[in-house]
Amino acid sequence: MGQALARRYHDAGWRLALVARRQQAMADWVQRQGLDPARITLHAADVTQPDSVIAAAHACMASQGVPDVVIANAGISHGMDSSERADLDVMQQILATNVLGMAATFQAFIRPMRERGSGSLVGIASVAGIRGLPGHGAYCSSKAAALTYCESLRGELHGSGVRVVTLLPGYIATPMTAGDHFSLPFLLSADQFAERAQRAIAAGASYRVIPWQMGVVAKLLRLLPNAVFDRLFAGRPRKPRLTPRPLTGVVAPADPVAPGTPDVPAASCADPDTPGHHPAPPSTP
Numbered sequence: 001m002g003q004a005l006a007r008r009y010h011d012a013g014w015r016l017a018l019v020a021r022r023q024q025a026m027a028d029w030v031q032r033q034g035l036d037p038a039r040i041t042l043h044a045a046d047v048t049q050p051d052s053v054i055a056a057a058h059a060c061m062a063s064q065g066v067p068d069v070v071i072a073n074a075g076i077s078h079g080m081d082s083s084e085r086a087d088l089d090v091m092q093q094i095l096a097t098n099v100l101g102m103a104a105t106f107q108a109f110i111r112p113m114r115e116r117g118s119g120s121l122v123g124i125a126s127v128a129g130i131r132g133l134p135g136h137g138a139y140c141s142s143k144a145a146a147l148t149y150c151e152s153l154r155g156e157l158h159g160s161g162v163r164v165v166t167l168l169p170g171y172i173a174t175p176m177t178a179g180d181h182f183s184l185p186f187l188l189s190a191d192q193f194a195e196r197a198q199r200a201i202a203a204g205a206s207y208r209v210i211p212w213q214m215g216v217v218a219k220l221l222r223l224l225p226n227a228v229f230d231r232l233f234a235g236r237p238r239k240p241r242l243t244p245r246p247l248t249g250v251v252a253p254a255d256p257v258a259p260g261t262p263d264v265p266a267a268s269c270a271d272p273d274t275p276g277h278h279p280a281p282p283s284t285p
């Protein structure tokens, strides 16, 4: 979704400061897309490390001035079993990325935007923040926190000329939802999302569900009494938890191991369930 937004703003003639953990991957993407490098600066930062994203914000302002729009898009999503100790660490990472990461992304821009009297701070939350879904406690609570954080910030900035735009995507086809095996109603492509998001930001919307049909569903879900809601979602398929595979065996090499050959470290296997492996597992919106 971040790439689709970048592409769309680029094509509309904007200057961009793109932030990601993997700067080389971002540079390669910019080149492959044929984007105009003269209008783009790239910054490496991890939003769970506030000082790194704040440094990126200052570098952006030093090279391009105070931006008109800042979009806090970084997010992660994994299933959760609250009875598992390991999932507390996963939850910590999800909250650090989706909540603290959003506040850290905005922080350095708030004072300069306020002094200038204009700007838009855009938080990408989710319809998953509207009600808590079983098996998704970490993600749903992170997005609920993102929603209320944006609302608090909107109140803080009221009358300053700085807008806070809260976007709640429904299901969007990205690596985050690529492995979802349950139905994804009203699924949009990342580009369809970006087009609607850009319009909502330009209109200065304070809160927008994309697509609107998911907004209606979300409102209805909010109205459902708990007993009905709980029954409805009790058997719903859940996305996988992010747990390391148990270390129960080693794949035998085709050739006998030569004397002195070091053991294969368990973490060197390309294991999609291993924390830190980037391609994202299935998720809620």
Ligand SMILES: NC(=O)c1ccc[n+]([C@@H]2O[C@H](COP(=O)([O-])OP(=O)(O)OC[C@H]3O[C@@H](n4cnc5c(N)ncnc54)[C@H](OP(=O)(O)O)[C@@H]3O)[C@@H](O)[C@H]2O)c1
Residues within 6 Å of the ligand: 001, 002, 020, 021, 022, 045, 046, 047, 048, 073, 074, 075, 076, 077, 097, 101, 124, 125, 126, 127, 168, 169, 170, 171, 172, 173, 174, 175, 176, 177, 278, 280, 284, 285
């Ligand atoms: N897809 C959906 O259906 C959907 C629905 C509702 C809301 N959302 C929200 O929309 C946003 C974008 O999601 P997406 O679907 O585009 O997911 P995605 O394809 O998995 O992309 C997420 C992006 O966030 C980056 N990121 C993760 N942790 C980061 C960190 N600590 N520091 C910096 N960057 C980090 C990832 O970078 P790496 O490449 O380095 O991992 C990746 O580029 C997220 O906030 C997500 O929760 C998505």
